[in-house]
Amino acid sequence: MASTLRINERSISVEAAADTPLLWVLRDELGLTGAKFGCGMGLCGACTVHVEGQPVRTCVTPLAAVQGKAITTIEGAGHDPIGRAVQAAWLALGVPQCGYCQAGQIMSAVALLRDTPQPTDADIDAAMAGNICRCGTYPRIRAAIHRAAQQLREAR
Amino acid sequence: MTQSSATELPGAVPASCDAAAEADQPPSVARRRVLKGALTAAGLVLCLRHSGRIALAGTQKYGAAGEPGGVVDNPLVFVAIHPDNTITVTVHRPEMGQGIRTSFALVVADELEAEWPQVRVEQAPADQARYGNQDTDGSRSMRHFFEPMRRVGAAARMMLESAAAARWGVPVSEVVAEHQQVWHHGSGRKLTYGELAVQAAREPVPEADRVRLKRPDQFRYIGKSSSRLIDGADIVAGRARYGIDTRLEGMLYAVVARPAVLGGKLAHYDAQAALAVPGVVRVVEIPSHPLPALSYPLGGVAVLARNTWAAIKGREALKIRWDEGPNGHFDSQRFETVLQQAARRPAKVVRNQGDAMATLRDAGRRIEAEYYLPFLAHASMEPPAATARIVDGHCEVWAPVQDPQGTRDLVTGLLGLNESDVTVHVTLLGGAFGRKSLADFAGEAAMLTKAMGGTPVKVTWTREDDIRHDYYQAVALEHLEAVAGPDGLPVAWLHRSASPTEDATFQAGAEGEDSSEYGMGMINIPFRIPNVRLEVPGVPAYTRIGWFRSVYNIAHGFAIQSFIDELAHAAGRDPLEYQLALIGAPRRIDPRRLSDEWNYGESPQRYPFDTGRLRAVIERAAREAGWGRSLGKGRGLGLAATYSFMSYAAAVIEVEVGAGGKIDIPRVDIAFDCGPQVNPDRVRAQLEGSCIMGLTLARYGEITFRDGRVQQSNFNDFPVLRLPESPQDIRIHLQPAGFEVPLGGVGEPGLPPIAPALANAIFAATGRRIRRLPLATQLADWRA
Numbered sequence: 001m002a003s004t005l006r007i008n009e010r011s012i013s014v015e016a017a018a019d020t021p022l023l024w025v026l027r028d029e030l031g032l033t034g035a036k037f038g039c040g041m042g043l044c045g046a047c048t049v050h051v052e053g054q055p056v057r058t059c060v061t062p063l064a065a066v067q068g069k070a071i072t073t074i075e076g077a078g079h080d081p082i083g084r085a086v087q088a089a090w091l092a093l094g095v096p097q098c099g100y101c102q103a104g105q106i107m108s109a110v111a112l113l114r115d116t117p118q119p120t121d122a123d124i125d126a127a128m129a130g131n132i133c134r135c136g137t138y139p140r141i142r143a144a145i146h147r148a149a150q151q152l153r154e155a156r
Numbered sequence: 157m158t159q160s161s162a163t164e165l166p167g168a169v170p171a172s173c174d175a176a177a178e179a180d181q182p183p184s185v186a187r188r189r190v191l192k193g194a195l196t197a198a199g200l201v202l203c204l205r206h207s208g209r210i211a212l213a214g215t216q217k218y219g220a221a222g223e224p225g226g227v228v229d230n231p232l233v234f235v236a237i238h239p240d241n242t243i244t245v246t247v248h249r250p251e252m253g254q255g256i257r258t259s260f261a262l263v264v265a266d267e268l269e270a271e272w273p274q275v276r277v278e279q280a281p282a283d284q285a286r287y288g289n290q291d292t293d294g295s296r297s298m299r300h301f302f303e304p305m306r307r308v309g310a311a312a313r314m315m316l317e318s319a320a321a322a323r324w325g326v327p328v329s330e331v332v333a334e335h336q337q338v339w340h341h342g343s344g345r346k347l348t349y350g351e352l353a354v355q356a357a358r359e360p361v362p363e364a365d366r367v368r369l370k371r372p373d374q375f376r377y378i379g380k381s382s383s384r385l386i387d388g389a390d391i392v393a394g395r396a397r398y399g400i401d402t403r404l405e406g407m408l409y410a411v412v413a414r415p416a417v418l419g420g421k422l423a424h425y426d427a428q429a430a431l432a433v434p435g436v437v438r439v440v441e442i443p444s445h446p447l448p449a450l451s452y453p454l455g456g457v458a459v460l461a462r463n464t465w466a467a468i469k470g471r472e473a474l475k476i477r478w479d480e481g482p483n484g485h486f487d488s489q490r491f492e493t494v495l496q497q498a499a500r501r502p503a504k505v506v507r508n509q510g511d512a513m514a515t516l517r518d519a520g521r522r523i524e525a526e527y528y529l530p531f532l533a534h535a536s537m538e539p540p541a542a543t544a545r546i547v548d549g550h551c552e553v554w555a556p557v558q559d560p561q562g563t564r565d566l567v568t569g570l571l572g573l574n575e576s577d578v579t580v581h582v583t584l585l586g587g588a589f590g591r592k593s594l595a596d597f598a599g600e601a602a603m604l605t606k607a608m609g610g611t612p613v614k615v616t617w618t619r620e621d622d623i624r625h626d627y628y629q630a631v632a633l634e635h636l637e638a639v640a641g642p643d644g645l646p647v648a649w650l651h652r653s654a655s656p657t658e659d660a661t662f663q664a665g666a667e668g669e670d671s672s673e674y675g676m677g678m679i680n681i682p683f684r685i686p687n688v689r690l691e692v693p694g695v696p697a698y699t700r701i702g703w704f705r706s707v708y709n710i711a712h713g714f715a716i717q718s719f720i721d722e723l724a725h726a727a728g729r730d731p732l733e734y735q736l737a738l739i740g741a742p743r744r745i746d747p748r749r750l751s752d753e754w755n756y757g758e759s760p761q762r763y764p765f766d767t768g769r770l771r772a773v774i775e776r777a778a779r780e781a782g783w784g785r786s787l788g789k790g791r792g793l794g795l796a797a798t799y800s801f802m803s804y805a806a807a808v809i810e811v812e813v814g815a816g817g818k819i820d821i822p823r824v825d826i827a828f829d830c831g832p833q834v835n836p837d838r839v840r841a842q843l844e845g846s847c848i849m850g851l852t853l854a855r856y857g858e859i860t861f862r863d864g865r866v867q868q869s870n871f872n873d874f875p876v877l878r879l880p881e882s883p884q885d886i887r888i889h890l891q892p893a894g895f896e897v898p899l900g901g902v903g904e905p906g907l908p909p910i911a912p913a914l915a916n917a918i919f920a921a922t923g924r925r926i927r928r929l930p931l932a933t934q935l936a937d938w939r940a
């Protein structure tokens with residue numbers, strides 16, 4: 001089945017079965033390998049992208065469900081100020097270890113800051129609970145989200 | 157194991173096993189034995205006989221020199237300076253999150269007087285003859301290569317100085333390299349490294365003992381935390397490439413149905429429905445290798461498709477009947493009884509001083525406890541994945557592997573090629589923690605590309621594949637007994653550690669921990685106890701046992717540090733004061749006096765057990781944590797300390813246990829002494845990560861077997877710690893040390909004290925003693 005997707009502000013046509021999870025369309029068909037495979041069941045968040053600004057787990061989101069919707073992947077995260085602030089905070093605090101889960105972490109963090117510009121620790125806990133990091137970068141993720149929030153506040 | 161068994165694999169050829177070379181190895185080099193086993197079934201037994209168990213006096217080499225490939229410190233191998241004045245440092249050890257690409261590069265850059273923003277990193281392919289040892293385990297990368305990488309940078313700097321002096325016709329003593337330029341004192345002339353690069357590469361490489369190293373007070377990057385993570389910008393932009401991200405022109409995507417029971421074989425399969433799935437191209441049988449498992453593929457049926465999803469759907473449509481082989485009966489619950497019985501009977505004695513048995517028999521105040529730790533899966537966020545192709549008889553592999561040369565040897569053997577016909581490109585590793593030391597998944601990719609006539613094939617493991625076909629952290633039952641003297645300190649100590657050996661993965665029938673395994677935190681207890689007896693029962697393995705971050709230190713550390721806490725409470729003494737009294741005065745102990753012949757492969761003179769350093773981390777962690785402060789009901793502080801991989805670690809955990817056993821960890825203080833820290837920020841990151849991983853295994857980690865099958869499958873039934881459960885505040889306290897102190901390991905030694913510190917904190921909070929892991933729902937009936 002031919003589908004047209006809007007990914008990172010570009011229109012892209014792909015040929016794939018309608019039930020194919022968006023993750024494999026991104027990775028295998030389009031070469032956008034920033035979204036990662038971690039569990040295939042929506043349990044770990046490594047595959048997180050934004051659909052219409054909301055974080056979704058692409059490993060359990062069929063292609064048919066995102067037709068015509070605006071999709072932002074980690075490759076497009078730097079296109080907006082919140083994404084750039086989160087990436088900068090991640091680098092400033094040296095968040096990544098192996099880095100594999102960090103695309104998903106960043107996409108979840110960006111979605112949080114878009115809805116909640118000054119999140120509390122409880123807000124962060126709630127927004128980030130679905131993203132697993134096996135290296136254990138959680139303390140730095142928490143600190144980096146606060147830092148990004150502060151930078152965005154100061155920039156306003 | 158017979159030679160004919162090896163021939164069942166396509167093209168597997170026996171290779172010679174150099175027994176003489178093996179004899180130079182330190183005893184029990186289990187963690188490096190893989191490649192020999194993978195090379196040849198016939199040679200394996202011979203190699204084991206020579207390297208596995210026998211300590212050979214006189215010829216022993218320590219540290220990096222004792223590892224296959226040893227050390228290479230030739231700057232021409234590791235440094236390239238380009239005409240545009242950028243610099244490429246080749247990093248030969250795989251990156252799995254420990255930060256080695258950044259840390260090696262900054263060491264070279266510092267001695268080279270390079271400007272950090274101009275430095276790039278290139279990952280070396282598998283080639284131990286060219287680069288020296290690449291097997292990234294045992295917390296050895298910086299410990300073994302700090303000095304060689306310094307020499308690499310310094311030698312390159314001297315070659316640039318020589319080239320400039322020659323260009324100017326002045327004595328080399330009049331020039332100096334600084335900030336990526338060489339200056340001439342007298343004239344003020346200067347040349348950039350880029351301008352000197354070609355000429356410098358022709359200068360003779362200075363001998364290792366002629367290389368002028370910087371004084372530590374001249375370091376610009378070493379010991380500082382200012383250097384950016386070399387892959388950081390790529391990671392946060394989604395550009396970093398892991399093994400699973402490999403894409404080649406015309407590549408097929410494979411998933412494999414493997415026997416659920418170790419040693420199982422394909423009896424019959426029907427691929428018709430699988431082949432009918434749109435996108436599926438071929439179904440290929442992978443032969444099973446007879447046990448022992450080694451790093452060979454497990455065998456099974458591969459589905460190759462145009463994309464990963466089609467391959468997954470195709471696999472679901474396979475109809476397979478398996479012969480389960482000898483392990484179909486394995487039940488981990490019943491096996492606990494086997495371990496228990498083994499741990500309650502006299503067994504092989506590995507350390508004996510005084511007469512512990514007589515003291516235990518006669519004494520009144522005997523204290524006994526048993527601790528149980530289950531199998532664990534690594535569950536790195538990137539599941540195993542590898543890509544391979546064959547072009548004109550040359551096989552190329554792209555894989556996230558900790559042991560590049562072992563992977564190369566495996567593929568060489570499986571495909572019946574010469575080593576020169578196999579290239580292994582090492583990608584970034586999306587976590588590894590020991591799993592990716594054994595590259596069965598890369599073997600699968602190689603066998604599949606061969607079956608497809610060289611077409612590129614990427615094998616992706618699903619999470620279920622990863623959880624069910626791991627090389628597991630060994631289950632353990634630790635039996636301890638002690639007799640307390642009048643002051644409450646033990647006068648006798650008996651410890652039996654019943655745990656399958658990782659050797660069984662390489663040698664059929666191997667039973668019980670070997671000297672490197674009981675060498676991890678069991679044999680070398682430095683306590684002032686007159687009567688000590690340590691025993692290791694032989695217990696079998698029914699699954700693939702592997703290496704999990706800090707390995708046998710986890711079980712030994714949990715048992716010993718929990719038991720000491722129990723003894724302290726039984727004596728009515730403060731656990732901090734008690735443990736310090738047990739350790740006694742600061743002294744440097746030759747590990748051989750503790751019957752520890754292994755010492756992580758390090759020289760006993762260079763790396764004695766320094767109880768002063770152990771005391772110091774304990775005192776520091778306790779002081780920083782405010783040990784002794786009063787906490788409310790349901791809250792407590794727990795202390796544990798371990799020495800592993802040449803580093804000393806102590807943790808104090810503050811816990812609050814709420815109704816229903818809800819665990820809250822407001823704060824963790826970790827004091828750590830690894831000698832000097834080359835990249836302190838990455839040391840802190842490793843300790844933070846060790847803390848989280850230690851809490852995961854303490855609270856949740858458990859793999860169980862029934863009918864030979866792993867019962868867990870994904871993060872729903874093998875949970876790992878999530879951000880809301882992470883401690884609110886992890887404080888890392890690094891002990892200062894000068895660069896004259898030999899380096900200790902960093903990646904693993906932070907892990908062992910975490911679980912016992914939590915269990916001891918829970919006891920302080922609730923009076924409940926946790927003697928088995930994971931904690932899971934053991935406190936569900938607790939009322940706050």
